[in-house]
Amino acid sequence: MSYGSVKELPESVRNNLPARVQDIYQEAFNIAWKEYPQQE
Secondary structure, three states: OOOOOOHHHHHHHHHOOHHHHHHHHHEEEEEEEOOOOOOO
């Protein structure tokens, strides 16, 4: 479940972080999502 855009980030992230930090959060999250296997 990676984020395709900043608009998809959790509301708490969108409402509390500056726009540039939201970009960084999205990028870091997506990299971690791909890097670490998900357990079902």
